Amino acid sequence: VSENELRIGEVARRAGTTPRTIRYYEEIGLLPPADGRASGAHRTYAESAVEQLTGLLQLKDLLGLSLEELKDLQAAEAARAVRRREWDEGVDDPVRRREILQASLGDIERKLDLVRRRQESIGQLEDDLSRQARRIKKLLADAD
Amino acid sequence: VSENELRIGEVARRAGTTPRTIRYYEEIGLLPPADGRASGAHRTYAESAVEQLTGLLQLKDLLGLSLEELKDLQAAEAARAVRRREWDEGVDDPVRRREILQASLGDIERKLDLVRRRQESIGQLEDDLSRQARRIKKLLADAD
DNA sequence: TTGCTCCTCACGTCACGTGAGGTGGC
């Protein structure tokens, strides 16, 4: 019941989805259950939940990943979050520091790979459509 | 039973999908029923069916369109096919020729619009991920 | 004749949408 806690409808609205989706993601374990919540009580979320949900929806809608695939990716992120906490608490061993950073970088570049493959496919589709458009424009120009 | 008629499995394989999908698309009227076919007999398709199906799947998977939205787009294409036939039979009136070409161009540019909006969204996602990657790479470099 | 692919139900699944009936916080 803190100051800037959000309710489920507000989180959904900001992320461009519905409360039902949030409850479903919680049900299948894709989103963490909203903090300590008595059964039947309202769910409350921190601001950061909006970004987390937005990220999931982007990967799902823009890259066409299934919720199962998102769970796999997110398992890696969870591991990264653990390392992150370790990091924040101060890691003195420079070798360990490198390991943590490398792993984080690996997670991100895996996503970038997926993004770029998508961009290529869509670029191919764009080329096909552009070619069709150019052919017709030429016919129109010739008709002048 | 002609020379290069394809069976449903072959059409599906070439388009990267399954026979069930083709039957379902036929059932909802997204694909035309395979020519004159006795009830229970095998479906046969022309080569062109592969490209037609591939086009539908690309719009669906890459742009995230629903089958209902594909039907709308395809209704416009059907109208274009009619005009196309009129065109092939020779249109003498130059005003009418222009109309036909303009309409075809409109259909294609509508799709190009959808493609470009997608590219922008994915480009945004790529930028976000690239920024994250760069931040970590800088930390790695500083550690040296 | 033997495989293989095909056929038509028809039920299952994934990712939610949509009420039904009820409780809780500004």
Added chain:
DNA sequence: TTGCTCCTCACGTCACGTGAGGTGGC
């Protein structure tokens, strides 16, 4: 107290997947 949003079932829907049991062409 009145709205509004929230809650939990639970059934519906979209786009197929997946057998069940049977028929048809190289």
